[in-house]
Amino acid sequence: FGHKHHLLRHRHVHTGEKPFMCSHCGHRFSEKRYLVIHQRIHTGERPFACALCPKAFRDNSTLTAHQHVHTGERPFACNHCPK
Structure with a gap:
C-alpha cells in the first residue's frame, strides 16, 4: 500500500469490522465513503x-x-445467449 491509511482501510476486509454507523437507521459500513452515500x-x-x-x-x-x-x-454481454 502506498499510504498507511490505505492499509488501515483495507484491514476491514479481513476483520469484518464495520466502524461507521448510520445515525438514522443503525446500518454499519466498513468505509466512511459508503456511509456518506448511504x-x-x-x-x-x-x-x-x-x-x-x-x-x-x-x-x-x-x-x-x-x-x-x-x-x-x-x-x-451474456456468455450464454445473444443478450
Missing part, C-alpha cells in the same frame, strides 16, 4: 445529475451506469 437515502440528496435528462443520483457510479441509457452502450 446517508443520502435519508437526506434525499442526489448530487450527481445527468446532463441529458432530469435524473440525479446518490453516487457517481450509478450516474455512469445510467448514462448508457443515452448512449445505447451495453458494455456487458
